[in-house]
Amino acid sequence: MQKLLRPLLAVLFVLAIIAFAFTYKVRFTEKAVVTTFGKAGENAVVSTPGLKFKWPYPIQSVTKYDTQVRVLQTQSQTQQTADDAQIIVEAFAAWRVSDPLAFFQRFSNAGGRAEDHFAQAEDILRTSLRSALGETSKYRLDELFNADPSKNKLGELEGRIHDLLTHGGGEGDQQQGGLSEYGIEVALVGINRVLLPEDTTKEVIKRMGANRDRLAQELESQGAARATAIRAKAEADARKIRAFAERRAAEIRAKGEAEASVYLKQQASNPELAVFLQNVEMMRKAMAKRFTLVLSASDFGMGLFSPSALEGLAPGEFPTKLPDDADLFKGRASRGSMIRDAVEGAP
Numbered sequence: 001m002q003k004l005l006r007p008l009l010a011v012l013f014v015l016a017i018i019a020f021a022f023t024y025k026v027r028f029t030e031k032a033v034v035t036t037f038g039k040a041g042e043n044a045v046v047s048t049p050g051l052k053f054k055w056p057y058p059i060q061s062v063t064k065y066d067t068q069v070r071v072l073q074t075q076s077q078t079q080q081t082a083d084d085a086q087i088i089v090e091a092f093a094a095w096r097v098s099d100p101l102a103f104f105q106r107f108s109n110a111g112g113r114a115e116d117h118f119a120q121a122e123d124i125l126r127t128s129l130r131s132a133l134g135e136t137s138k139y140r141l142d143e144l145f146n147a148d149p150s151k152n153k154l155g156e157l158e159g160r161i162h163d164l165l166t167h168g169g170g171e172g173d174q175q176q177g178g179l180s181e182y183g184i185e186v187a188l189v190g191i192n193r194v195l196l197p198e199d200t201t202k203e204v205i206k207r208m209g210a211n212r213d214r215l216a217q218e219l220e221s222q223g224a225a226r227a228t229a230i231r232a233k234a235e236a237d238a239r240k241i242r243a244f245a246e247r248r249a250a251e252i253r254a255k256g257e258a259e260a261s262v263y264l265k266q267q268a269s270n271p272e273l274a275v276f277l278q279n280v281e282m283m284r285k286a287m288a289k290r291f292t293l294v295l296s297a298s299d300f301g302m303g304l305f306s307p308s309a310l311e312g313l314a315p316g317e318f319p320t321k322l323p324d325d326a327d328l329f330k331g332r333a334s335r336g337s338m339i340r341d342a343v344e345g346a347p
Helices: 002-022 102-111 116-140 154-167 200-271 271-286 327-346
Strands: 025-026 032-036 050-053 062-064 068-075 077-080 088-099 184-194
Touching: 025 032, 025 062, 032 050, 062 102, 062 116, 068 116, 077 116, 088 116, 102 116, 116 154, 116 184, 154 184, 200 271
Parallel strands: none
Antiparallel strands: 025 050, 032 062, 068 088, 077 088, 088 184
C-alpha cells in the first residue's frame, strides 16, 4: 500500500503543477487579460467568470483586474475663487477599470502585478484630480456657498471636474487627455470638505454683516414706506370722519335752531317772562345741592333775593328792574342810622 501511495502523491503533485500552469480562475468581480509572449491582442480580455485554460508561462500569462469601484481621496489644497478668495478644498473620486485591455496597455510597464498597475493609475488619477480642482477659480465664493439651492453651484463645479477627468480638456500647457483613454471610468467626483483660511473667514463674516445691514435697511425702508402709507390713509380717513361729523353737527345745529325759533318767537312776545323764567331755572340748578353761597343781590340771577324785589308790584306783574347796589347801600345806610339813633337815645 505504501508503495502505491508515493507514486500516487507524485502524480497528484504533477497534476497540480500542470493545472496551475494550464488553468486560471476568474471571479465575477474580475476581468482578465491574457497575453501571448507578452503581447495582448483584441481577444485577450476574458470577462466571463469561471475556470479557464491557457498555455503555461512564458507562452501565456494572465493579469486579473478587480472591476469593483475604488475611492481615491486627495489631500487638502488651497484654491483661489473668481473673487480672489482663498479656500482649502478636499475632494474624492470613485473609479473602476472599465477597459482592462487599455488599462493593461497603459500601465503594464509599472510591473508584472495588477497591484503595481493600480498604484500607478491612482498616482495619475490623483494628479489629474488635483489639476481639475483648478476649476474652482471660475466660481465666486457666494456661488459655492449659498443657502438658496438655485444659486448654489457646488454641484456644477463637481460636474465640470468629472467631465474634465473623463474626457480631458484644459488650455495650453495644461491640456490633458481623459482617463477614459486609460481604461478608467470615473463614476463619481465630489468635494467632501471645504475650509476657509482665517483671512477668508473674516472676509466672509464681513460680507455676511454687510448683507445683514443691507437687508435691515431694506426692511426699514419697507417699514417706513408702509408706515407712511398707513399714516396717510389714517389722516385721510380722519379728515373724512371730521368732515362728516362737522357736516352732521351743522345739520343738527341748523335743525335745533329751526326748532328753537318757535320758542324764541314765543319768548319774544313776553320778554319779561322769559327773563324771569331764566332766572328761576338758574336758581333751581344752582341750589340743587346743599351749599352755602354769599352773593350780592345785584349779581345776575340774584335780584329776586332782594327784600324790595317784589315791592310795589300789582297782581300779574313781574319785576323787570331789580334794585342795584346803590339802592341797597342807601337802604342799609338808612337802617344803620336808625339803629344808631336808637342806641344813642337809650337811657
